[in-house]
Amino acid sequence: MSDLPPSLATAPVAPAAPGLPDLFVYDLPASTSNTAENLPDASKIELFNGENFKCWQEKVFHVLDVHNLVDYLQSSPPEEGTEDYDKKLQTWNAGNKVCMHTILNSLASSLCDIYYPYKNAYEIWALLKKKYMHKKKQVSFKDAIIHVRIEEKNRIRDVFDKAKKFRSNANLIKNTPQLNKKQSNPINRHPNNPKRLIAKKKRNCFVCGKISHYANQCRHKAQRKGDNKNLLKPIWLKEKEMTSLLL
Incomplete structure (x- = not known):
């Protein structure tokens, strides 16, 4: 003791x-x-x-x-x-x-x-x-196969969900009515808009003075050109006669 x-x-x-x-x-x-x-x-x-x-x-x-x-x-x-x-x-x-x-x-x-x-x-x-504390968990071959299968299923599910969402968006776009430029213009969508009621200014044909057509479509255009030639001829004759008289 x-x-x-x-x-x-x-x-x-x-x-x-x-x-x-x-x-x-x-x-x-x-x-x-x-x-x-x-x-x-x-x-x-x-x-x-x-x-x-x-x-x-x-x-x-x-x-x-x-x-x-x-x-x-x-x-x-x-x-x-x-x-x-x-x-x-x-x-x-x-x-x-x-x-x-x-x-x-x-x-x-x-x-x-x-x-x-x-x-x-x-x-x-x-x-x-x-x-x-930081020991890595040892995974058996069987557990690794199960883990890979789960990951593969999750990946396929994600791809399927994305494809389904893309298809829904495509159908939505297809069923949406397409508007032309006039319809898509916000000014044309409102019938009471004063800008829509303004009429375009009509111009007169500078050949004949009418407003039903433009100058390039006027049927008096050719005749007008002939008149200009006839107007030049008498002026030339008068100048020639005056020259002979002076001589």
């Missing part, structure tokens, strides 16, 4: 079961209750075997958070020489043991054997997080 730590050597001895050695019960520091009812219950946490790490991590974190022990997942032991070092170290050791107990009891046997040698809860927590 002399090799045991003082805290355990002075602890009361629990009644021994038949055929088993005596059990020692020691008190936890004042910061941690010594009743099993106030200790974190890890029995409801599914054993972590390397899968669904995020879910397991949240459950363990929640259990420890209820008992205000989350800080021990990230804090290291107090440095020697600090104020109240012995008291702080005793408190940290108690919280660290409870966290280690909770973590190890929620690990599968294969993982528990790996992380059991570590003595600090924050080390175990950091190693598990580093290894499994």
Whole structure:
């Protein structure tokens, strides 16, 4: 018994079961209750075997958070020489043991054997997080085939929906009445619009003076050209006669 730590050597001895050695019960520091009812219950946490790490991590974190022990997942032991070092170290050791107990009891046997040698809860927590936080999910060949088929069905459904929508738009355009330029003009759509009632100005034929046709269609155009020639002839004769008289 002399090799045991003082805290355990002075602890009361629990009644021994038949055929088993005596059990020692020691008190936890004042910061941690010594009743099993106030200790974190890890029995409801599914054993972590390397899968669904995020879910397991949240459950363990929640259990420890209820008992205000989350800080021990990230804090290291107090440095020697600090104020109240012995008291702080005793408190940290108690919280660290409870966290280690909770973590190890929620690990599968294969993982528990790996992380059991570590003595600090924050080390175990950091190693598990580093290894499994970003672990890629291994997909079996069967799951991969199912995934590909689902993606193919979704792609075909998207193509079908787009084709159906395009066909509906085409039918809508086909059934819409097409308007000519006059009908599509917003001025012509309103019968009371004053701009629509303005009549085009009619021009007179500058050959005969009538308004029923244009000059290029006038039948008096050829006759008018002949009259111009006859008018020039007498003028030329008069000039010739006057020239002979002067000579």
